[in-house]
Every structure is written in C-alpha cells, then in structure tokens.
Amino acid sequence: MTARMIMKLRVDTARRVTPRVLHLSLVHPSRPELPAWTPGAHVDLRLPDGRIRQYSLCGDPAERGRYDIAVKREDDGRGGSAWIHGNLRAGDIVHVSAPRNNFPLAENATRHVMVAGGIGVTPFLAMARHLAASGADFTLHCCARSELEAPLLGELRALCGGRLVPWLSAEGRRFDPAVLGRSEPGTHLYACGPQGLLDTVRAHAAGAGWADDRVHVEVFRPTPDLSFKPEPFEARLASTGEVLHVPADRSLLAVLRERGIAMPSSCETGVCGSCVCGYRDGIVIHRDAFIPVRDRQDRLAPCVSRARVSVTLDL
Ligand code: FES
Secondary structure, eight states: OOOOOEEEEEEEEEEEEETTEEEEEEEOSSOSOOOOOOTTOEEEEEOTTSOEEEEEOOSOTTOTTEEEEEEEOOTTSOSHHHHHHHHOOTTOEEEEEOOBOSSOOOTTOSEEEEEEEGGGGHHHHHHHHHHHHTTOEEEEEEEESSGGGSTTHHHHHHHHGGGEEEEEGGGTOOOOGGGGOSOOTTEEEEEESOHHHHHHHHHHHHHTTOOGGGEEEEOOSOOOOTTOOOOOEEEEETTTOOEEEEOTTSOHHHHHHHTTOOOOOSSSSSSSOTTOEEEEEEEEEOOOSSSOGGGTTTEEOTTTOEEEEEEEEOO
8 A cells, every 4th residue: 555645735615515514625726637536535634733634525526627525613523623614715725635435336236325424425425426427226315413404415405316315303303224224135335424323324234134345334533442451562574574562552553663664644543544454363453443344354454453462464
C-alpha cells in the first residue's frame, strides 16, 4: 500500500445544507481534472494543525473537475468538524488526499439495500447516482430526526424517487430493521451512520442470515474502548527475523517507524485502512473498525491493534 497523494485544492463553494451540515465543493486551482474515484470513496482533509479527517465524496464520479463533501459539525467531537465550519470559506486552500474506496459497491450484486443515518448518507449519494443511472435495483433507507436535519434530502429524492425510504424519528417513524428482511441471493446490504444504527443493522443481518461478505459497513469514527488496558508484546519481522519490543504505551505503528520502516498511515485511529499490513502468526487483538472479519486471520492495523505476547509481521 502506498502513501496517498496530497493536493492543495480550493474551496469553490461552501453552503450550509442543514443548520449543522456544510457542503463543500473543492476544485484544483489550475488543473481541470482531479484523480478519478468510484462511489463510496472518501478523501482525507489535512487540517492546519495536522489533524486528519475522512469525508465521503458525495458528488458525481463522472464530474472529474470537483470533489464534493458534506461536513456535519460535531460539537462533542474531536474538533475537526468545528474547525472546518468555523474557518473554511470559498476561496480557501485545503490539503486533500487522493480518493480511496474502502466502501465500494459490490460488483456482483443484483440488488443493493442501503441504510444511512444522518451525515452517513454522503457515500450513498454517489452510489444512488451511479445505481440510478445504470438502472440497478436498489433501496435507500435514510434515517434522520426530521426533514430539516436530513442532509441533502431533496437531492436524494430527485435521484432515488420511490426507492428512497425516509425514516424521520421526530415524526414517529423510527427505523425498523425488520424491513431489511432476510438475506436473499445477490442482495448486498450497506450501512453508514452513527454507531447505534450500525450495531442495529449488524445485529439484524446476523440474525437474518446475511453472510459477512454481503454486509458492508462504513465507519469514520473509532468506537472508544475505555476498558482496554494495553500490554507490551514482541513483533518479529518475517523478512529479517528481527524482534521489536512494543511497550504498553506505544503503538506498533510508532515502533515500526522508529525502527526506520516506512509505514503509510492516515487516521491512526483504526478506521481508514492506510496502515494495514499482513501477519503470519500470533494472537492479534484487533482494535480497528476497518478490516472485515474474514481478513482478520492475516491482516492487522498497526496504528491501534496489538498482540498477545508476540506476532510475526509480513514485513
Ligand atoms: S492509519 Fe488508519 S487504520 Fe491505521
């Protein structure tokens, strides 16, 4: 996996689409085209103080000249969205990575069922645009408190028509996972939104026979695990046999870098997948929200994951 290209892009437009959501359209100051992307992709925004935040691209993948994102102001968040809301204006320059897609549409699916919660609707805008244009079979369940707080609902209605199912809790329509039904051949399930909604969708899917490889979940914020007590462990490099000690208060990623091993990273919170590498043996304590269960036997995210006693890395 290689480090991602960082571009200086100009904020072309900044408009508030709900009281708490800012829609930004980013363009290159001189080039007419930006790197291509596919529905479900996100970019990293690098803020002036070094913080990195991921945002799904919600525009049209066929429109190569701009990246559209929507940022919800999280007052109880880590400060990145508040900075964006408070500071970014049309004409400003921002540092933006090339797109990466951790949440692609399943190419072999015959039907797509999507569940969006609040600002989690953003990747589905691009997906719905693509699926509608290609005549695919899809349904988008869109959960929000009210119409006023549902980002880009008008645009979604125009795109999806009757395939959009709004769930507005303030109007007494709280999302009912039973509508997702049982797993059917060819149908893939996607979810993006607050942790509670993702847990609800996962629990329903597990109980209704959906195979793991047909359930796709996008996570942008780590789930805090306050009870976790890190322990020291040893990391062996398969290529040289060298053994590195990882103290309780350091991440495996930090120790690898200290040893001079160039490791890419972005979020460093276990949600983006930039740092993921292979491993051969050892009991790994997976603490990321990115690697699918089926791949956890041989891949780990060294920014957050650790091992019991020792692990051999494919490095
Ligand atoms: S840097 Fe994002 S998962 Fe490790």
